[in-house]
Amino acid sequence: xxxxxxxxxxxxxxxxxxxxxxxxxxxxxxxxxxxxxxxxxxxxxxxxxxxxxxxxxxxxxxxxxxxxxxxxxxxxxxxxxxxxxxxxxxxxxxxxxxxxxxxxxxxxxxxxxxxxxxxxxxxxxxxxxxxxxxxxxxxxxxxxxxxxxxxxxxxxxxxxxxxxxxxxxxxxxxxxxxxxxxxxxxxxxxxxxxxxxxxxxxxxxxxxxxxxxxxxxxxxxxxxxxxxxxxxx
Numbered sequence: 001x002x003x004x005x006x007x008x009x010x011x012x013x014x015x016x017x018x019x020x021x022x023x024x025x026x027x028x029x030x031x032x033x034x035x036x037x038x039x040x041x042x043x044x045x046x047x048x049x050x051x052x053x054x055x056x057x058x059x060x061x062x063x064x065x066x067x068x069x070x071x072x073x074x075x076x077x078x079x080x081x082x083x084x085x086x087x088x089x090x091x092x093x094x095x096x097x098x099x100x101x102x103x104x105x106x107x108x109x110x111x112x113x114x115x116x117x118x119x120x121x122x123x124x125x126x127x128x129x130x131x132x133x134x135x136x137x138x139x140x141x142x143x144x145x146x147x148x149x150x151x152x153x154x155x156x157x158x159x160x161x162x163x164x165x166x167x168x169x170x171x172x173x174x175x176x177x178x179x180x181x182x183x184x185x186x187x188x189x190x191x192x193x194x195x196x197x198x199x200x201x202x203x204x205x206x207x208x209x210x211x212x213x214x215x216x217x218x219x220x221x222x223x224x225x226x227x228x229x230x231x232x233x
Contacts, residue, residue: 003173003194004231005176005194005215005216005227005228005231006231007173007174007194008116008175008194009116009117009170009174009175010116010117010118010119010170010174010175010176011111011116011117011118011119011176011228012119012120012121012146012164012175012176012177012178012193013118013119013177013178013179014120014121014122014155014177014178014179014180014181015120015121015124015129015132016098016123016124017045017180017181018178018179018180018181018198019100019101019104019120020098020099020100020101020104020132021098021099021100021101022041022048022098023038023042023045025041025094025095025098026038026040026041026044026091028094028099029087029090029091029094032087032090036079040075040079042204043075043078043079044071044072044074044075047071047074047075048067048068048071048072051067051070051071052064052067052123052154053154055154056153056154056157059153061152061153061154063125063149064122064123064124064125064128064148064154065124065125065127065128068092068095068128069092072088072091072092073088076088095128096128096131096132096135097131097132097135097136098132099136100136100138101200101221103221104221105136105138105141106222107220107221107222107224107225108141108142109141110225110226110229111224111225111228113225114225114228114229117144118141118142118143119142119143119145119146119164119168120133120142120144120145120146121146121155121160121161121164121177122145122146122148123148123154123155124147124148125149126147126149129145129147130145133145144168146163146164148160148163151163155184155188156183156184156186156187156188156190157187158187158190158191160187161177161187161188161191161192161193162191165193172192172193173192173193173194175193175194176193176194176195176196176216176228177193177194177195177196178196178198178221178224179195179196179197179198180197180199180200180203180205181205182197182205182206182207182208182214183208183210185197185212185214186208186210186212186213187212189212189213189214189215190210190212194215194216195212195214195215195216196214196215196216196217196227197214197216197217197218198218198219198220198221198223198224199217199218199219200219200220201219
C-alpha cells in the first residue's frame with residue numbers, strides 16, 4: 001500500500017485553529033481586556049480542548065458549543081470576570097463569526113484547482129461549523145462537511161476518523177488531514193490517515209512524543225496546494 005502525497009484523493013481540514021483563528025474572538029473584544037487578553041485567550045482555548053478530551057474519555061459527550069461555553073466560564077472565573085455576563089455574551093456572539101486566517105481563502109481556491117476533494121473534519125458542532133463558514137462565504141469551498149456530532153465523541157478518538165473515511169468511501173491513506181494541532185495529527189496517523197502539519201510561526205504548537213509524527217509540514221495553508229501540486233513531501 002502506498003503512503004505518499006501522490007496517493008491523496010481528499011484533503012480533510014481541521015477547522016477551529018487551522019482554517020479559523022480562534023484567538024480572533026478575544027481580539028474582537030479587545031476593549032474589554034487589558035494586557036491579559038492574549039493570556040486569557042490561550043487559557044480559554046486550552047480548557048476548550050482539555051474539556052473535549054475529558055468528555056471523550058468519560059464518554060460524556062455534549063456538543064462543542066457547550067464545551068466552548070463551559071471552558072469560557074472556567075476562564076472568566078479564573079480571571080475574575082465570572083460576574084461579567086455582558087462580556088460572556090459578547091465573546092460567544094463573536095465566536096459564531098470567528099475570523100479565518102488570512103491565507104485560508106486563497107489556499108482553498110488553489111487546492112480546488114488541483115481537483116482534490118476538500119472536506120472539513122471538525123470537533124465543532126454542525127451549527128458552529130455552518131454559521132462560521134456562511135459568515136465568510138466559505139460554504140461552497142468544500143465538497144463535504146463532517147462534524148463529530150455524528151459519532152458523539154471528539155478527536156482524537158479513532159471513531160471520528162473512521163466516520164470520515166466511511167462516508168468518503170476511500171482508503172485511509174488516500175485522506176490527508178491538514179491540521180495545526182499535532183495531537184490531532186497523531187490521532188489521524190495512528191488511525192491510518194496521512195497527516196500534514198500546518199505549523200504557523202509563532203503559534204506555539206509543538207510535536208508530541210507519541211510515535212505518530214506528521215508525514216508533511218508546511219508553515220501556512222498556502223503550502224498545502226503547493227505540496228500536492230508538486231507531489232512532494
